Amino acid sequence: MNSYGVKKAMAVCLAGVMTLMATACGGQKEAERNLISSEQGEKVVVNLFGPMEKTNPDAENIARSAFDQTVIMAEDALDVTVIYRTYTAENYQEKTYDDVTLDRVRNNMDDLYLLNPDTIQVLGEEGGLLDLSGLENAGNLRDIVRMANTVDGKLVAIPQEVVAYGLFVNQDMFDQYDLKLPETPEDFLECCRVFQENGIETPVGANRWWLENFVFAQAYADLYNGGNTEAEIAALNSGESKYSDYMRSGFEFLKKMMDLGYIDAEAAYEYEAIEGEGPDFLAQKTPIVMAYWGAANTDTAYGNPDFNMKVIGFPSDRGQIPVVSMTGYGISANAEHLDEAVKTLDIILSDEALELYSKTNKVISPSKNVDVDCIPALRPLNDKIQENTYVLGSNAGLKVEQWGNTCLIVRELLKGATVEECMAKFDKLQKKSLRE
């Protein structure tokens, strides 16, 4: 461009700038008389009680973000606002989340609840939860899910994911000491012995929540996989069989582990899940921990280890076996916003929402219509589940609540109770259930 052309362009630019400034100086439209826009009609509110608060879309915690996305789907579809009410215990001495949940359901404080298996059973039996069988999307559920959440013939809760618990092992360390991944409790103890002999004082990292999975694996491997499940459950519910008979071997196994120092009982009693034992596992000081499926996909848990990690089932006489548990959503039978809560839950549990949730969190979906690929580390566990080889950590069909009670009794064991004292507690619980 010659200089004349440049000058011309400059002149046009200057004119443009002047126009821009002149436009910017222009007056605004005259304000209306009433400066406050008329109030919008109040939105219908659905109160959701859960352990976590509602998050921003850009929140780092992927699990909660996935749940929030499904909630947003419901909010958009129904034009409701889901308000999160939360409670988190400050320490183990405080009321647990489950305690608070029970109180809140019983006092009709909220509409929707995220419930742990033990509270599902308690509240189901009390009649505090709405029968969800009528939900449009209830028909999509896998049978196992339906069975685990049915109390007195009523489907009282539905989970967003099937939570499978397994052992997270450091394959590299097993290879280092030429150890095979344990199939039976004896194998497991032998592995621990070898690790300990090689300087790893506490081969198993444990917390106050998940040690019970060892007990469930050994107690119910036959019950759920022996082909006589219903009859055995009926015998337990009628008192013909004793829970303590089922549980004893598991408790003895744990006791032995504690006695041999394979588990640090004192630490385990106070450790919160993952927070306590996780760092040592990731630092390869501990070759074995226990956790849920999703932990293998979550960077904040065990999603990105520096070693070859495998997730396997807990040892039992039937070999490795996953423990399946479900935290489900239930609706208070006397919910203030019952209809909206039902509709909201129906959308949250739709195949579309469950697919979004499962794919985001890479977890097993409760819907038989949603399949999700799993990462290589989870394949051993996934293979067992696909073979229908697993035990339920919670079953609302059993009169004695399993997940919460066993957890508490294991804590007793951790505090120094004998196996016999623990078994007596189970017998007491069974008696109580028979009385009710």
Place this chain on the structure above:
Amino acid sequence: MKWKKYRKDNGMPLFLSIILVFCILGTVMFSVVRKLSAEMSASAIQNLSESLDLMKGTLEAILRKEAEFQKMMAQEIATIEDPEEFIRSYQRNQTMVRVSLIEAGKTKGVSNIGKKFTEGELNFSAGGMVEGLQVSQSYLNYMGTWAYTMKCPVKKEGREIASLYIEYVYDSFEESLPDGFYDGWAMLYIMDAESERFVLKPKGMGERDAGHLNLEDFYRANDIQEEELKEEVSACVESGENILFYHDIRDKNALNYMWAVNQGTIYLIGYVPVEAIQQEERTVNQNIIIVIVVMLVAFLLCCILYYLNQRQQIRMRKEQEEEREIHNKRLAEALQVARMASDSKTMFLSNMSHDIRTPMNAVLGFTSLLARDAENPIRVREYTKKIMASGQHLLSLINDILDVSKIESGKVVLSAEEFTLSDLVCSVDAIIRPMARAKHQNFYVEVTDIRHEYLMGDEMRINQILINLLSNAVKYTPEGGNIWFRIIGQKQRSNQYAFIRIEVEDDGYGMTQEYLKTIFDAFTRAENSTTNKVQGTGLGMAITKNIVKLMGGTIDVSSEVGKGSLFVVELEFRLPEGQADRRFWVEHRIERILAADSDAECRSNIKRLLEDTGILTDTVATAEEALHLLQTGGSARNYQVVLLSERLLLANGAETVKEIRRLLPEETPMLFLAEYDAEGLEEALAMAHTGMIGKPFFVSALQEKVLEMQRERNVDGRAEKEKVNNLEGLHFLAAEDNEINAEILEEVLSIEGADCELVENGKLALERFASSGENEFDAILMDVQMPVMNGYEATKAIRALDRGDAKRIPIIAMTANAFAEDEKEALNAGMNAHVAKPIDVEALKRAIKECILGKE
């Protein structure tokens, strides 16, 4: 450079001024923005404080109302007979979820939810009070929500009969707080000060990615790790004071607040991003930034425009400077040229002054001597001879000057007339050979490869070229030197043109290379000790060059000092139509010629030249061979012309030649081919029908000679010649306005035995002729430039007269207008001949004779 200096002097200060103005403007803008920002921050803090105060006031009002209601209830209970039943029957509402009563002196009491109530469940140790009532530390109640209990004594007649405990839930505050704070940007919790536990997050009060349990969790989640800050907060919480501080929350600058409610028993705690409370600041800042950016853009554009303008001005200035420099250079060159020209002309004038004064001095000197010695005829003849020589030299000088002037002013017109190389060479030879001989120089003329003798061109000018070159050669060659004059035929470029190369070579003084560069410039002359005795105008070579140029030819010179010079002129001449006039030879019955020359080149030259004439040519090398040829078989009759080189005559003596002559028929011409100045031919030429033609051989020369010899045979030329040789008895009418010239003319004619009648102008001449008798005058001598009527007009008028001799009478122009075109104009006006002034008596006589002969 000048322009740079200019730029430095004028551009930079202006540029710096602009920068300074914008810097000041920028500083002012920056200060304004800062001040505005500070004011808006203060305003935002004020606004936030007021909002928090409002919420605090609301919560305290609720607490007061709750306390007042509880007091009223206590008063009511004091009046009831069965207070426990009253308590049991109380239905909980959204605010008061549990009502309990412990009678005085008891540790357990009743509660409306049916369970036994003990004060041990509650912690009143923090000492919180509302309206005089004790407030417990917050706790998680039976409903799974955070609650507090106020304790109110139930007094009857001044005696405390029981304590009323009412449990209130924090959830009840929610309805009294706004739905969202700063459009949902702000986070707000209600914290129990004693336990530092977060007991309520009102709905709409922000979202976050970690559950907040207590103050420590709040610190951790929001990365508030500064110990000093934490201690300061703790101190404020302990003393029940408000605290507001800036701290980044998730990488955003935020205002964190902790607002004490009810003397600090509970706190409003949270944060709000600064951008949320200062949205208008952001808008204002954005607008200011837009204004600044626009200003910067405008400034940049101004700078660019200024720069472009400066650059253009500099470029223009530079161009002007360059133009001026070129102009100055040209002027300097022109001045130099002018000076050189002036110097040349000054030198020329100086030379001319010398050259003109010298002969003029001789003329005047000898004229004065003539006046003194008028009585002495021998002296008079000697003086007049010298005056004549000086006058001739003066005339040649003037002619040269005029020639240069004419050529330079473009007034020269070349004529294109037929001429023969023979005549050309002959005339040049005639002039140069005597000059060369005078200096004892050898002058060689060589003609080779010429196919065409008849050419079209300005013979006079070609002559001038050759004379100039050759006379220079003679001048600048010392005595005894050699001069070669060569005419060489070149390969024709076109059928209609002959291409001829003329070489003039000498072994004379030669010229320096410096001089060669200016040799063709006017007013230059080789000056050195050897040549300065040579007279000349210095214009000869300039004239030569210009004439050659006019003819479309080229002239080159090569020379070396002491060795001589070589001038080469190449010219093209148009060939006349109907060349090689064969008819002449047929008419004169010349079919065969015998040529004898010892030089083989000459023989082939003769043969080649005669090819086009249709004549058969036999050539022999010696006279004996010629004789032998003529003797055999009576072939002497077969030859109509015999050419013999003079060399053969000199070599073989006259006898062989005489024998040849004897063998030839009487009418057959025998011609000697000889140099013009050849000597020793007199005896041979005395023989009948024997003549001489000059070397080199030309057909035209042969033709002319044959014609001449035939004419001689037919006419008594000698008698005729004598008759016309003088002007005896002729009577002229002469028109001449200059008295001296008239007098000279009259005198010259009277010497020749003629007389003339003089008139002063053309008109008088016309009148005199008109009044004269038939054939009274033999001719009219007419000056051209005359007053009243000039020569041309007078001639036209005479020719127009209605009388018998008006058309016939010869009119001869006598004029100082001596150029070819003047002659042409004279002839066009009807004159018969043209004689240039000053009057050459011989030329005048010749012209008169031609006219009168022609007339007869």
